[in-house]
Amino acid sequence: MTHLLASADRLLLAAEEAGHGAEEFADGGILASGAWLIPVVPMVVAFLIVFFGKRSPYKGWAMATGTMAFVALYGVVLFISNLNQGITYEGAVHLADIGTQSLGEHVGDIFAIEWGWMVDGLSIMMYFVVGVVGLLVFIYAKGYMEGDVRHTWFFASFTLFAGGMLVLVSAPNLIQLIVGWELVGVASYLLIGHYWEEHENSSAAIKAFLVNKVADTGLFIGAIIVGTSVGSFRFTDIMEAIAAGGGDTPLARFAFWAGLAIFIGAMGKSAQFPLHVWLPDAMAGPTPVSALMHAATMVTAGVYLIGRMFPFYMVEGFADEVRGIIIVIGALTLFLTGLLALVQDDIKRVLAYSTLSQLGYMVTAMGAGAYTAGLFHLFTHAFFKALLFLGAGAVIHAVHSNNMSDMGGLRKYMPYTFWTFVIGSWALAGIPVLAGFWSKDEILAGVQFAGSSESGFSIAQGGAGLANLVLVVAIAGAFVTAFYMTRAVWLTFFGTYKGHGTPHEAPRVMTYPLVGLAAGSALAGFLNVPGVTEFFTEGVGARFFEGFGGLEHHVTSIDWALAGLGSAAAIAGVAVGYTIWGPDRETQQARDTFSIPVLYPLLRHKYYIDDFYMDGVVRPVRGPLARAVNWFNDHVIDLVVNGAGWLAAVVARAVYFFDQRGIDGAIHASASVTGGGGGLLRLLQTGKVQQYAILLFAGTVILVAGFVSFAIF
Amino acid sequence: MIITQFVILGAALFALGVYGVLSRRNAVLVLLSVELMLAAVNINLVAFDAFVADRIAGGQIFALFIIAVAAAEVGIGLAIVLLIFRNRRSANVDELDLLKL
Numbered sequence: 001m002t003h004l005l006a007s008a009d010r011l012l013l014a015a016e017e018a019g020h021g022a023e024e025f026a027d028g029g030i031l032a033s034g035a036w037l038i039p040v041v042p043m044v045v046a047f048l049i050v051f052f053g054k055r056s057p058y059k060g061w062a063m064a065t066g067t068m069a070f071v072a073l074y075g076v077v078l079f080i081s082n083l084n085q086g087i088t089y090e091g092a093v094h095l096a097d098i099g100t101q102s103l104g105e106h107v108g109d110i111f112a113i114e115w116g117w118m119v120d121g122l123s124i125m126m127y128f129v130v131g132v133v134g135l136l137v138f139i140y141a142k143g144y145m146e147g148d149v150r151h152t153w154f155f156a157s158f159t160l161f162a163g164g165m166l167v168l169v170s171a172p173n174l175i176q177l178i179v180g181w182e183l184v185g186v187a188s189y190l191l192i193g194h195y196w197e198e199h200e201n202s203s204a205a206i207k208a209f210l211v212n213k214v215a216d217t218g219l220f221i222g223a224i225i226v227g228t229s230v231g232s233f234r235f236t237d238i239m240e241a242i243a244a245g246g247g248d249t250p251l252a253r254f255a256f257w258a259g260l261a262i263f264i265g266a267m268g269k270s271a272q273f274p275l276h277v278w279l280p281d282a283m284a285g286p287t288p289v290s291a292l293m294h295a296a297t298m299v300t301a302g303v304y305l306i307g308r309m310f311p312f313y314m315v316e317g318f319a320d321e322v323r324g325i326i327i328v329i330g331a332l333t334l335f336l337t338g339l340l341a342l343v344q345d346d347i348k349r350v351l352a353y354s355t356l357s358q359l360g361y362m363v364t365a366m367g368a369g370a371y372t373a374g375l376f377h378l379f380t381h382a383f384f385k386a387l388l389f390l391g392a393g394a395v396i397h398a399v400h401s402n403n404m405s406d407m408g409g410l411r412k413y414m415p416y417t418f419w420t421f422v423i424g425s426w427a428l429a430g431i432p433v434l435a436g437f438w439s440k441d442e443i444l445a446g447v448q449f450a451g452s453s454e455s456g457f458s459i460a461q462g463g464a465g466l467a468n469l470v471l472v473v474a475i476a477g478a479f480v481t482a483f484y485m486t487r488a489v490w491l492t493f494f495g496t497y498k499g500h501g502t503p504h505e506a507p508r509v510m511t512y513p514l515v516g517l518a519a520g521s522a523l524a525g526f527l528n529v530p531g532v533t534e535f536f537t538e539g540v541g542a543r544f545f546e547g548f549g550g551l552e553h554h555v556t557s558i559d560w561a562l563a564g565l566g567s568a569a570a571i572a573g574v575a576v577g578y579t580i581w582g583p584d585r586e587t588q589q590a591r592d593t594f595s596i597p598v599l600y601p602l603l604r605h606k607y608y609i610d611d612f613y614m615d616g617v618v619r620p621v622r623g624p625l626a627r628a629v630n631w632f633n634d635h636v637i638d639l640v641v642n643g644a645g646w647l648a649a650v651v652a653r654a655v656y657f658f659d660q661r662g663i664d665g666a667i668h669a670s671a672s673v674t675g676g677g678g679g680l681l682r683l684l685q686t687g688k689v690q691q692y693a694i695l696l697f698a699g700t701v702i703l704v705a706g707f708v709s710f711a712i713f
Numbered sequence: 714m715i716i717t718q719f720v721i722l723g724a725a726l727f728a729l730g731v732y733g734v735l736s737r738r739n740a741v742l743v744l745l746s747v748e749l750m751l752a753a754v755n756i757n758l759v760a761f762d763a764f765v766a767d768r769i770a771g772g773q774i775f776a777l778f779i780i781a782v783a784a785a786e787v788g789i790g791l792a793i794v795l796l797i798f799r800n801r802r803s804a805n806v807d808e809l810d811l812l813k814l
Contacts, residue, residue: 690743690807
């Protein structure tokens, strides 16, 4: 296929089935082969908004939202037809071959640069989430960003943000995935720093960018190791290499380090402990950005990447030993960041830490081998986290403050926001039958299975004991989640209003998306009830890795004991939160200090991780680096600059001399030759007829003499 | 028939005419010298016509043409000279340097 692609026609559209029968390829149809539009349209529109947005209807909002509506529609259609029949399609446009000549036939294949689009369960689920959640957030943003200074620019970068995520998700090879990965990073930088007039906000943008960059280095290293040892960056080729089995292949030899490096990349984007520090600060951006970033784009990218490389982490002999690290990092993240949410006053930061915690669940699920559960949690989380952020945005819009100490009692002012927020927080907490309950329960079931003897989760991979410990942590995390969400709801919506002015309900363009997302948060869980409705398992689940034979243990029935334990933890969290913050409405502020001697300062300082990065990493490097750069500037760059200046002066002088003497001389010489010649010829022009006659006769004589002598000789 | 004396006469007359054209200042005399040159040409034409015994006497016919042309030329030439003299009170060719301007 690659050779066919490498042939003359560079725009040859090639499609091939990925590890499946030809009938699977066929049923994607034009829907799948046209899916390249999903990433391309937002990317193009993002640039169009930059140039024409100001003059378009609603200053770029209409263009951006129209684009998202297209993506959402396409995503929904794909999602539904995928649930019906299961689509696996991979399209590619061959762009270039790099290094074929110098490195020979075989090695040249490595560097085939392709633009492609993947249409399989995993990416269709992401198209759906990015499209639907994105559309609602974009609609909401019209109300939230009304009258903003850089309104058009905001929607241009926002569209780029979504488009970058779609590029990432549609990537059938690691190179394109990295392109999308970095696009998302750049767009997030632009959006977090949207209000750059305040130094804090631009610092947050830089922090997000740099922390991500540190992690991205891991992804690059991992991608290079995998790509060069497989001989191709395409996921289908990588999967084939994995299916061929471990042993002494190059991929298997470096698998642990490659897997670790790729996971570090995922840790950055998905903000896993200890690289999570950028995400709470990213709240500096406008609320719609936070909503989209936390729900559909950016932070889900890491989980998506692990999902994409899932067999690499699961099949024995490859990066399976990284699983232990993944599961531990996920568990640490879900528990530690959940605790941090307890002491935040900024409502968006509470939600940010809860996102971290939920991402911890997803990563834990991936590490435990519960592929479907992890992605299902990503799916449901997208709905309720977008809902919670948009609700928080509506509240912030009403009270003009991010701090919950300025809120309280908003229940009667903002009924729509209140009810949808409560649904979102219950869904997040995992209260039965809302979306979060089903997905979290599946994760718990997956971790429990990893801890059982039949899972084959070996000591080298982490061991059953570890998995059982993580299961305890995950249940404790469910308790903490319910606990801090109860606190947030009570401090925001109950008690007495402590802010200024009279808050008012958000405009309809903002509340309608809330209602839509609340419906999603309530109902999305029913897409995958074990043993009853298994649409999600069918459409997205690990059956797409069939070539590997039972990568994932499929949970076929609800484990009532475990589900009861999980929901008991959640309800206990709500109850404990209620007893601490709920009834005593007058003194809730005093109670909020939540003072436990050692724990409280630790939480307030975010485990001193930010301080460690600042004092332990940034400052020791920054000072000497600044001095070194300064020295380099004074001694080397200035020298070069001065040298260049001196050289330029010398050259200029030479050029001046040449100009004056050479070029001007030539011009003057030609002028004086012409003038002199003219002067000489002028002497002939006497005006005397007889002189002319003399010349005439003389000329005749010369001519005749010439002819005669010619005739004679 | 010996042609030499006629050719010499023609050449001498032509040279005389050239000399006159170049050295005379009076325009009338210049015109006369031109007539001399034409006469020299006529002599040559007639002489060579006789020498080659042309049956249609082409040389003589040309000589007649030249006499007619010379008469017309003198008519026009004298008219020009007369006008110049009227305008400038002089018929000296070396004073007529308007071409220089």
